[in-house]
Amino acid sequence: MRLPIVGISLGDVSGIGPEVTAGALALPRVRRALVPVVFGDGPTLERFPLFRKYARATPETLGRVTGPTVCAVTALAEKERVPGKPTREGGRAQYAYVMAAIAAARAGHVDALCTAPVSKEQISRAGIPFMGHTEVLAEAFGAEVMMLMDGPRVRIALATNHVPLSALPKLLTVEKLTEQLRLMSRELAPVVGRRPRIAVLGLNPHAGEGGLLGREEVEIISPAIRKARAAKVDAHGPVPADGLFARPDAIGYDAVLAMYHDQGLIPAKALDFERTVNVTLGLPVPRTSPDHGTAYALAGTGKASRVPMVEALLKAALLASSARRGPPRRAPGR
Template identity: 40%
Template sequence: MPAKPLALTQGDPAGIGPELTLRAWLERRERTLPAFACIADPDHLADVAGRLGWTVPLRSCCWSEAGETFAEALPVIPLASGAGRAEPGAPDPATAAGTIASIDRAVAAVQAGEAAGVVTNPIAKSVLYGAGFKHPGHTEYLAHLAARGDAEPRPVMMLWCEELAVVPVTIHQPLRRVPDLLTTELIVETGRIVAAELRSRFGISAPRLALSGLNPHAGESGTMGHEDADVVAPAIARLRAEGIDARGPYPADTMFHARARAGYDAALAMYHDQALIPIKTIAFDEGVNVTLGLPFIRTSPDHGTAFDIAGRGIARPDSLCAALKLAARMAAGVVTDAVS
């Protein structure tokens, strides 16, 4: 019996998600992709394929049929007709309900044991906000769907490629706010989640975490700031006391060359660009966004909707394909050859 398929959301139908989905299926054999089913409006996918001149057989089906269907046709878990209707490059709040419904059904499929993990195509938060979406973003909405009672899991963003896994402790915050937001408790909580997920999802029995300093030269003994000694170092000590192999704080400018990367399984950086610059330099097209801390697997391409090129057939599916492959490896619990 085929392995459970991955649940792929449609993303914003005016963006590049639909064409990436189609192209990933067309290249499924040469890229050795795992089976996936897209939760989308099949009429919209057919329209996008027709505009691009691509022959992609689509088959509306249920989850139990998707694995066997994948070899010969793109399995589609159908949304209501018209739910994804959009002109490429012309985002429309009228499509928000379909975008959200696709996410809802992907999570429900994983929770019901029908799908192995969730892979999300890019959404545009501004479009959802225009339709009354109340959550800060995609990840927070997934945490909301995963909540049990009033308790929501705390999601942690990891950026992953074959050569590097990196976690920003603070994410989409103005740089001037980072020192105030960065606390020992936040770093410890993030480190715990990363270590636990590397064990359970990536098959690493004793994860090694390298933590960057906040300041240049990790503060250089206090001459360039005290946060590294007062906030980051105590967090590392607490993680080590809990049996987690945490090291640092290291100067961020020397953490990401090949020899340094060989010494850890994941790097924790203190702010957004400190984490994302190295991975986007190493793997701009193949990076994957992984959400740790959820009770199910979630990966996504490390890029946005790219409305400016949507519908032209030039968007590269590399990151989506990497996200699909990583989700399947995480479902198997073994990614050790990729994070080392």
């Protein structure tokens, strides 16, 4: 079977994206798992001996590749690509890498996407409205998507992403949660080899205490679970978040649906920061990202760990291969 082709957007060239991408792709186990196409800045890529060995392309000339390839989207001036010193032009460039990778995926040139860290602040300073990769991907593919933090000990999906807590009561609906549970069940079944067992967290402390601490569990979350179960989704809850994560090695579920950003990301990052991968569910192609930011203070120092990028790349390759094969006969080890 041919290796999956993974399109990699380089992220902010003033951050750690270029060095952790080069470091990850230098590992034999990563090279054996995928064919990379790196979308980034030409002069920045030339700094790394590994990338100088890759075939060359531009967004206009890129097709279905046969080997490792760099796709030069920009040619930034030296002052716009200094490690640790982000610029407005660099913000515009990192957005361009994401969009070029998306275009390649839509054209069928790559089988999966892996996005190195970007800076929402720098992209916004460049005049481009940007809330995050997840929102851009949803719009680009016209898809209903979910953010899933996929770690070695727990998978946690988010019912809502980058929104203020005050907006949650209006954003959480029976219909939305039901569809998200169906999406989780459908997308994760090929990975776990069966219908995944999903825990649904409550919004309020102690999952609302039967309505004493809030009505969302009674009026929204529980009805959504019942509707999802009627649609053959193996969903359970509402479950209090503090109790579920108190024993992370004995959770007993294949995945968890959290109601808001920090409710899901705090335990995901606390349990295994380096190996937890951000996965976007609901897209026609898999998309992954390491679970960290641009880390400007580490950029160019050689101290940034490549492990999160390694995990993100391997997860993208695994998901692309799983999508081609269909559901496996049994669940692979975590």
